[in-house]
Amino acid sequence: MPAAALARLPLEPATSAIGLVDLGTIDRPAPLGAQASEMLRSALRRGTLRPGQRLTTRDVAATLSISPTPAREAITRLVAEGVLELGADRTAVVPVLTRARYEELFLIRSELEALAGRLACGRVEPDRLARLESIYRTHAAAVEAGDGSGALAANATFHNALYEACGLPTLIQMIDSLWLQVGPSLTLLFSGGAQGPWIGATTHRAMIRAIRTGDAEAMGAAIRQDLNEGRGRLLPLLPA
Amino acid sequence: MPAAALARLPLEPATSAIGLVDLGTIDRPAPLGAQASEMLRSALRRGTLRPGQRLTTRDVAATLSISPTPAREAITRLVAEGVLELGADRTAVVPVLTRARYEELFLIRSELEALAGRLACGRVEPDRLARLESIYRTHAAAVEAGDGSGALAANATFHNALYEACGLPTLIQMIDSLWLQVGPSLTLLFSGGAQGPWIGATTHRAMIRAIRTGDAEAMGAAIRQDLNEGRGRLLPLLPA
DNA sequence: ACAACGGATGTGTTATAACAGATGCCAGAC
DNA sequence: GTCTGGCATCTGTTATAACACATCCGTTGT
Numbered sequence: 001m002p003a004a005a006l007a008r009l010p011l012e013p014a015t016s017a018i019g020l021v022d023l024g025t026i027d028r029p030a031p032l033g034a035q036a037s038e039m040l041r042s043a044l045r046r047g048t049l050r051p052g053q054r055l056t057t058r059d060v061a062a063t064l065s066i067s068p069t070p071a072r073e074a075i076t077r078l079v080a081e082g083v084l085e086l087g088a089d090r091t092a093v094v095p096v097l098t099r100a101r102y103e104e105l106f107l108i109r110s111e112l113e114a115l116a117g118r119l120a121c122g123r124v125e126p127d128r129l130a131r132l133e134s135i136y137r138t139h140a141a142a143v144e145a146g147d148g149s150g151a152l153a154a155n156a157t158f159h160n161a162l163y164e165a166c167g168l169p170t171l172i173q174m175i176d177s178l179w180l181q182v183g184p185s186l187t188l189l190f191s192g193g194a195q196g197p198w199i200g201a202t203t204h205r206a207m208i209r210a211i212r213t214g215d216a217e218a219m220g221a222a223i224r225q226d227l228n229e230g231r232g233r234l235l236p237l238l239p240a
Numbered sequence: 241m242p243a244a245a246l247a248r249l250p251l252e253p254a255t256s257a258i259g260l261v262d263l264g265t266i267d268r269p270a271p272l273g274a275q276a277s278e279m280l281r282s283a284l285r286r287g288t289l290r291p292g293q294r295l296t297t298r299d300v301a302a303t304l305s306i307s308p309t310p311a312r313e314a315i316t317r318l319v320a321e322g323v324l325e326l327g328a329d330r331t332a333v334v335p336v337l338t339r340a341r342y343e344e345l346f347l348i349r350s351e352l353e354a355l356a357g358r359l360a361c362g363r364v365e366p367d368r369l370a371r372l373e374s375i376y377r378t379h380a381a382a383v384e385a386g387d388g389s390g391a392l393a394a395n396a397t398f399h400n401a402l403y404e405a406c407g408l409p410t411l412i413q414m415i416d417s418l419w420l421q422v423g424p425s426l427t428l429l430f431s432g433g434a435q436g437p438w439i440g441a442t443t444h445r446a447m448i449r450a451i452r453t454g455d456a457e458a459m460g461a462a463i464r465q466d467l468n469e470g471r472g473r474l475l476p477l478l479p480a
Numbered sequence: 481a482c483a484a485c486g487g488a489t490g491t492g493t494t495a496t497a498a499c500a501g502a503t504g505c506c507a508g509a510c
Numbered sequence: 511g512t513c514t515g516g517c518a519t520c521t522g523t524t525a526t527a528a529c530a531c532a533t534c535c536g537t538t539g540t
Contacts, residue, residue, distance in 0.1 A: 031330075031493060033316075056521060067495045072522085076273075076313055080320035082410060089502070090271075090522060104408045107359075111351040119347075168344045170322060174414070268501095271523060296491065307525045312492085329532070330492060 032066050033073035039064060040074055044083065044094070044180050045156070047149075047187040051096040055084065083180045097185035099238045106231050109178050113163065113227065114220040116175060117207070120165035121216040129211060132161055136204050143201065148190025155200060162207065188237040200226060272306050273313035279304060280314055284323065284334070284420050285396070287427040291336040295324065323420045337425035339478045346471050349418050353403065353467065354460040356415060357447070360405035361456040369451060372401055376444050383441065388430025395440060402447065428477040440466060 030038075040060070043049050061071035075092045078084040085095045095101070124132070135158045142150035156179065163175055203226035210219035270278075280300070283289050301311035315332045318324040325335045335341070364372070375398045382390035396419065403415055443466035450459035 033493080058521075068522095069494055069496090073313070073316055073493095076316055077320040080317040082413065101410075104410055107355060107408070108352070108411055108414070111355050112348070115347060115351050168347070170341075170344055171348055173322065174348070273523080298491075308492095309524055309526090313523095 032070035033077070036060065036064055036066060036070055036074035037077050040078060041083070041180060045183050047184060049094050049184060051094050051184050053094045054087070055092045055094070081177050081180075083177060094184055095181065097182065097238055099235060099240055102182070102185075102231075102235065102238055105178055105181055106227065109175070109182075110224050110227055112171065112175055112178070113159070114223050116163040116166045116168070116171050117210075117219040117223045118216040119168065119171075120162055121210060121219045122214055123167060124162075124165045124211045128161065128165055129208075132158065132208060132211070135161060136201075136208065139204065140201055151200075152186055152189065158204060185238065186234070189234060200229065203229065272310035273317070276300065276304055276306060276310055276314035277317050280318060281323070281420060285423050287424060289334050289424060291334050291424050293334045294327070295332045295334070321417050321420075323417060334424055335421065337422065337478055339475060339480055342422070342425075342471075342475065342478055345418055345421055346467065349415070349422075350464050350467055352411065352415055352418070353399070354463050356403040356406045356408070356411055357450075357459040357463040358456040359408065359411075360402055361450060361459045362454055363407060364402075364405045364451045368401065368405055369448075372398065372448060372451070375401060376441075376448065379444065380441055391440075392426055392429065398444060425478065426474070429474060440469065443469065 040049070040055075049055075055075055057068045057072040057075060060075065061068045064071065075084065079086055079092055084092045087093045135154055139151060139154035139158060142148075142154055159179075160176070163172055166172070203222050206222035207219060207226070210216070210222055280289070280295075289295075295315055297308045297312040297315060300315065301308045304311065315324065319326055319332055324332045327333045337345075375394055379391060379394035379398060382388075382394050399419075400416075403412055406412070443462050446462035447459060447466070450456070450462055
């Protein structure tokens with residue numbers, strides 16, 4: 001019977017004894033499941049895990065030197081987020097990004113990222129603007145040098161730093177989850193044939209200009225155009 | 241070492257032996273974790289679980305007569321989706337819908353549901369249109385009879401049936417997850433003070449008209465207006 | 481009477497083991 | 511030689527147990 005646990009106080013306030021303040025905070029180690037989930041996320045972002053690859057609980061557990069239980073938990077979380085899929089035999093697999101699936105994600109991302117950009121427009125502090133400009137230069141340098149991987153990483157950092165400014169945690173988390181779903185297939189951009197010049201610089205400049213002028217609609221339009229250019233480059237490389 | 245499991249074929253095609261066809265399909269029982277997750281979802285939708293309520297693994301397990309392992313998996317999934325939150329001591333709790341949180345969800349829902357509606361506009365088959373009209377009448381009757389719970393359920397069914405027509409599974413799943421986050425607090429609409437008449441009928445009529453005329457923009461506008469009316473009713477009832 | 485100490489209890493976390501289903505390989509029969 | 515049967519193995523699923531931490535309550539000492 002679940003008749004227990006009717007009242008329990010959180011440990012947040014921590015009843016600080018008067019006279020002992022400002023001792024700093026000790027960091028509790030994150031649970032293995034959360035750590036494993038973060039490891040998989042990172043690998044997905046980095047493109048280390050290829051689309052179609054199977055992720056079994058025991059393999060993940062052995063790779064990370066943990067027991068199958070937290071490994072399974074990490075996989076379960078990513079599946080619930082839509083970042084991983086379940087195969088026919090219920091084994092988790094890195095989804096292959098078909099054109100149809102990309103088109104769907106593109107539509108959703110356009111709405112959500114434009115929303116985050118519009119909202120962020122009036123909330124970018126000077127230091128964040130400086131950071132965005134720095135990332136912009138990093139991105140431009142990577143493009144100039146033909147460093148596809150570096151350009152992709154800088155591009156992700158740029159968008160992420162902008163969206164963070166909107167201050168809506170759920171929206172940020174949803175956008176991050178969507179990027180994670182596209183991420184593993186982005187390596188196609190510089191592994192196969194990197195045709196055409198990288199055009200992102202123009203749209204990124206437009207985004208920075210929108211921050212300066214505080215023009216939310218211009219920001220939304222610039223983001224949509226940026227995503228649209230990415231779509232034009234990636235779509236022909238995707239499987240039907 | 242994860243050196244094993246390099247090749248494994250799915251069991252989807254099932255190599256149907258020639259000569260034996262159309263035997264029907266046997267239904268495999270869903271895993272306990274998935275069943276438990278669905279139970280919790282249903283309870284959330286029905287408003288059985290109150291905001292702020294703690295969900296411990298052992299309580300959920302005992303209530304559903306399963307072991308803690310699948311109960312924990314179900315909770316993990318809902319937390320990953322954002323439907324449940326983790327308290328300070330990492331116990332899952334039904335989130336309390338503050339005004340700020342509702343405003344965030346409202347912004348996201350406006351974009352996503354308007355998108356789904358626009359896309360669905362040209363894809364509603366005659367039988368689905370008939371079903372929508374039937375749900376509309378059910379909704380109107382519940383409103384007329386002052387049946388708040390029934391009206392809420394019919395409203396959810398109406399929106400759900402419309403969005404399904406867009407044919408984008410990820411989008412539908414995201415919208416469903418968002419409704420689940422608002423759901424537990426909707427009981428406030430008819431438990432506390434149900435002030436003002438239910439205005440949804442007008443916007444729902446506009447949505448049906450948009451289907452008939454195939455006017456995607458009108459559909460988007462009608463959905464935004466519908467959500468906006470709901471916001472006006474619910475917002476004053478929410479805690480700061 | 482009040483405060484501090486210490487055990488009892490609840491809870492998340494993790495490891496381990498056992499079970500069931502599916503796949504692949506290998507041997508044996510025709 | 512090819513097909514059929516069975517065994518070994520991989521994998522998800524689930525139960526159980528043990529550990530650590532936090533909270534709560536009763537007791538005890540002043």
